[in-house]
Amino acid sequence: MSSDNTSRGAMEASPTRSLWDNPRSTWKEQLPEREHFRDPNVTDAALREAVLKDDKQTLEFATPITAEALTFTFG
Amino acid sequence: VLGPASLDFRKFDPSKELVGLPNCGEPGFHAGYLTSYLLDLKVTNVLEEQQYFDLDYLSEFAAFYGTSARGYSNVCRRRHFFSGDVLNRALFQAAAGGDATAIDELHKNYLGFVVIRPTPAASFGRTVLRWYEDLNPNLPRVTTPSRPYVCHVAGTTLTVDGLAWQQQDQAVSACATVALWTMLHSSAFDDSHAHAIPKIADIARYAHRSVSMGKKAFPASGLNAFQVCGAIAECGLTPDLSVGSVRVPDLAPGFSPSQFAASCAMLIRSGYPALLGGELISGQQRTLHAVTAVGFRQCAPPASTPGQADLQDGAVTTFYIHDDNIGPNARFELTSEPGAAPGSRYVLLKRAAPAERFTGSHGYDGTIGRYHAFRPTHIVAALPDPLRLPPATLQRHALKVARGLAKGTANTLGFSVSCRLVHLTAFFEAELAKLFESAPARLASVRMALAETVAPMSLYLGVIRIGIGDQPVLDILVDTTDSDRLHPAFCHIVHDKRMVALCEGLQNAGAYDFGAKIDAF
Numbered sequence: 344m345s346s347d348n349t350s351r352g353a354m355e356a357s358p359t360r361s362l363w364d365n366p367r368s369t370w371k372e373q374l375p376e377r378e379h380f381r382d383p384n385v386t387d388a389a390l391r392e393a394v395l396k397d398d399k400q401t402l403e404f405a406t407p408i409t410a411e412a413l414t415f416t417f418g
Numbered sequence: 419v420l421g422p423a424s425l426d427f428r429k430f431d432p433s434k435e436l437v438g439l440p441n442c443g444e445p446g447f448h449a450g451y452l453t454s455y456l457l458d459l460k461v462t463n464v465l466e467e468q469q470y471f472d473l474d475y476l477s478e479f480a481a482f483y484g485t486s487a488r489g490y491s492n493v494c495r496r497r498h499f500f501s502g503d504v505l506n507r508a509l510f511q512a513a514a515g516g517d518a519t520a521i522d523e524l525h526k527n528y529l530g531f532v533v534i535r536p537t538p539a540a541s542f543g544r545t546v547l548r549w550y551e552d553l554n555p556n557l558p559r560v561t562t563p564s565r566p567y568v569c570h571v572a573g574t575t576l577t578v579d580g581l582a583w584q585q586q587d588q589a590v591s592a593c594a595t596v597a598l599w600t601m602l603h604s605s606a607f608d609d610s611h612a613h614a615i616p617k618i619a620d621i622a623r624y625a626h627r628s629v630s631m632g633k634k635a636f637p638a639s640g641l642n643a644f645q646v647c648g649a650i651a652e653c654g655l656t657p658d659l660s661v662g663s664v665r666v667p668d669l670a671p672g673f674s675p676s677q678f679a680a681s682c683a684m685l686i687r688s689g690y691p692a693l694l695g696g697e698l699i700s701g702q703q704r705t706l707h708a709v710t711a712v713g714f715r716q717c718a719p720p721a722s723t724p725g726q727a728d729l730q731d732g733a734v735t736t737f738y739i740h741d742d743n744i745g746p747n748a749r750f751e752l753t754s755e756p757g758a759a760p761g762s763r764y765v766l767l768k769r770a771a772p773a774e775r776f777t778g779s780h781g782y783d784g785t786i787g788r789y790h791a792f793r794p795t796h797i798v799a800a801l802p803d804p805l806r807l808p809p810a811t812l813q814r815h816a817l818k819v820a821r822g823l824a825k826g827t828a829n830t831l832g833f834s835v836s837c838r839l840v841h842l843t844a845f846f847e848a849e850l851a852k853l854f855e856s857a858p859a860r861l862a863s864v865r866m867a868l869a870e871t872v873a874p875m876s877l878y879l880g881v882i883r884i885g886i887g888d889q890p891v892l893d894i895l896v897d898t899t900d901s902d903r904l905h906p907a908f909c910h911i912v913h914d915k916r917m918v919a920l921c922e923g924l925q926n927a928g929a930y931d932f933g934a935k936i937d938a939f
Contacts, residue, residue: 361716362836362885368856381919382828387927394822394929403677404814406663417695417708418592418640
């Protein structure tokens, strides 16, 4: 996963927005110039595996809550 | 018996307006922080209601102070703060008489209010202050939970946008009670017909109603995670609890920077403040504490990395936090420390004041360079009852689908991903209007297609926005009323026609059902 500031730095040189603050009127002509995004050589099984399997990144959002975590007293 | 008292108009004196008031806990933190904050808002004048019945304090009085042998008063003072150099009795009197120019001057310069409680150990009651001016319009702060607060003084209406904060008094409220109270003020609950903002004494009672653990509600001595969730449930809302996944030697797990940033940002974008439980760290000393994250500064979106799905908000580093040890909207920076596993890191939040906007303002703020680092271990949100899909599950599904889309390009493209929980009406109206602000024909066709070609949708939508860099290419609208399996989406709105075949590829392979297709290119 490359969600660090280094990989984002290149984009900060020009005015950039978030996905939620970027109306169509401000879209830049920067998307990849190609006719299709879909590569027909990728198999159905590979697509299913990519979507249905968990990895380290997705499992971060499925951390089980232990009984001990519930007893922490904040105050 | 109370007698009448005149309204008091005076210049703001930073050395004694708030600083002279008694505090509890770290001496000077609250008064100094609030003084510094107001100076940076360019405060000049104060209007004080010398006798003010504050409903929150009255609930505390009824629950605790009214039966104390110390004979506390039930009357507060409320101080309103103004910038500019125009506030005086004559201007206010003109506004009270309906003079439109005077009313406009008051509104333009109104910065918010602080309720001063008559309790010597914790003076600062309900406080709402305006956000200071946003100097980065391209990557603006996200402060969705903020709401308008309307004050009425002598028939004149004053309005400020913010989110309420108050100091814990250790009698009716502890830090977690105050954090919950702030959270339940959120604008996101305005459309919930059953929702009324609970008073702080009510929250303390709710927390002990089903999970008292043999403790009395008053005097307050902190709430555990069970009680925090129980209090939310007693308010008719759904608690959502997440814990960190990064192991830390001898301590509770912490959050990885990207997990923490994306989780908090998603909640705040959706209008739900994030209650953070964790530890204040001072040398070897650790104290459990709770605060509420109410805003954040957006980060640049990820550059497209071939084959990867990156979280739009995974690199957010600036959060604005209501900390009952400090004050409202305190700016913190996300830093990280190495975890137990090689290469892992966990989040540490450090107080990082913004640059001074008024020379000398920082001199009053005792937290700068002194306030402890905070290590979050728990994130709690309060969500409307019909919303069953946990926010973390939506993030997980979004990452999987985006990863599948990247795979479908033979890993030659990467996508940025962001999620929000949005009221159906808000998506139809504000969200689509913003996206298609200069394309009314397309806006109309998308709205009509959503109304006529998609099966009935849930009141709250999970919206997965997928982009390349900062440009949206696909929205997926997800049901929030079912179980947390990867159910078919209601529909997808395609912003780039090259995404059509890619989505069809995943759909035909049985990887994901995107639901009805709406063309928006």
